Amino acid sequence: MDRRRFARRVVISLGIAWVSPRSLSQSTHVPRLGMLINGGPGVTPAMTAVRRGFEQLGYREGADIAYESRFAEGKLDRLPALAQELAARKVDVIVTFGGPSTSAAIRATKQIPIVFAIVADPVAVGFVDSLERPGGNATGITSNDPQQAGQQMELMRMLIPGLRRLAILSDADIPGADASGLAPIERGNANAAKAMGIETRVLKVRLPDPDLEASFDAMEAASAQGLLILEVPVGMVHRKRIAELAASRRLPTLFSAGSADAGGVLSYGTKVDDTWPRVPVYVDRILKGAKPGDLSVEVVTTRDLVVNLKTAREIGIAVPPDLVKMATRTVE
Structure with missing residues (x-):
């Protein structure tokens, strides 16, 4: 047999075996x-x-x-x-x-x-x-990240000195709610806030058409000084609208790191x-x-902190220099 033809056949056979991730079988x-x-x-x-x-x-x-x-x-x-x-x-x-x-x-x-x-x-x-x-x-x-809830509260306290009342926006459809009506991610953040002397108001909305305006009215009625948006479906899908509503009411926000494009003042944590x-x-x-x-x-353990100085200026708050130094990225 021609050696070049034989070698070509071997290369073709090996190429087929290498491309397919499945084992050779019939x-x-x-x-x-x-x-x-x-x-x-x-x-x-x-x-x-x-x-x-x-x-x-x-x-x-x-x-x-x-x-x-x-x-x-x-x-x-x-x-x-x-x-x-x-x-x-x-x-x-x-x-x-x-x-x-x-x-x-x-x-x-x-x-x-x-x-x-x-x-x-x-x-x-x-x-x-x-x-x-x-x-x-x-x-x-x-x-x-088990440490994220506590770290989020620390960041919000740095951003808002004297923080006492914090609104938490979540999703009514996430699983695992206990007798209090709170899912694990909600309980974790509420408990972390309580440990720092911060009172929380958890507001739940539902896709596909959440009544965000009513939620912000409730935050205002509760005299919330800041807003934490959890990494849940409604918070991801409607992140930009949430950021717009918060900015219109001059309410400082903290989004998840994966929602930094929303335009909130802070975005922190691991990214989905x-x-x-x-x-x-x-x-x-x-x-x-x-x-x-x-x-x-x-x-996943890699954390990011994005500080949006542009949004901070627009709502009239000054981000402490120490907080800016902690950022992995800033938006001017």
């Missing part, structure tokens, strides 16, 4: 990835990051993986039915973004593996037994968008045989 099964999305159809940063991650792992859409997406279009009460639909379709893995979609998926199936992101505290809400050993059929990545590129890695390991209950939940 199976023609293409894994189907169910994606449960809070928003509507279209390109989103989360979906873009996930698809790019699979491409980097060597997955080709249609050949090595297929996407089956379901969209709640901001109506989170639709998530349970959409999750049940994916379960009935018997997709290979379900990917969820946020507490409401993860809760819906876990209720819909105990057999199909679930990989989550944007879940503040998966242990507190009961999605996993522990971060080290999830135990059930769900695992994933969290940007939850750091979790998205890790989702394909978890799915890949599950498709190769790993059990989700054995895969430790990964915790």
Whole structure:
């Protein structure tokens, strides 16, 4: 046989084996990835990051993986039915973004593996037994920082000397509420504030059409001196409108680090968008045989502090120099 022809055949064969992430077999099964999305159809940063991650792992859409997406279009009460639909379709893995979609998926199936992101505290809400050993059929990545609530209060106290009353804006649809009506992320911040002698008023609104004006009226009636916007669906989707309303009432704000583009005075913490590129890695390991209950939940720990001096000037407050020095980025 011609040596050059033989070498060319070997190279082609090796190339095919290297490109495909699946083991060489006669199976023609293409894994189907169910994606449960809070928003509507279209390109989103989360979906873009996930698809790019699979491409980097060597997955080709249609050949090595297929996407089956379901969209709640901001109506989170639709998530349970959409999750049940994916379960009935018997997709290979379900990917969820946020507490409401993860809760819906876990209720819909105990057999199909679930990989989550944007879940503040998966242990507190009961999605996993522990971060080290999830135990059930769900695992994933969290940007939850146990120290963040206390640090947020310290930042707000630096920004607003003598702070006594703080409003907290949250989402009525996040899971894990106790008898007080507060979910873990809400309790954590309320307790951190109480420890510093700060009184809090937690206001919950709901997608797709939150009555934000009424919430701000309630903040004003409670004489709130500042506003903390939690990293929850409504706070992310409507972040710019929230920042506009706060600025119109000269109310200093602290958003999550991932919502720095909203234009609040401060943005702090870990970022949910750091979790998205890790989702394909978890799915890949599950498709190769790993059990989700054995895969430790990964915790993102990098924190950012953005100080928006432009917004501060517009609402008439001076940001202390020591706080500016702490910033990883400032907006002039």
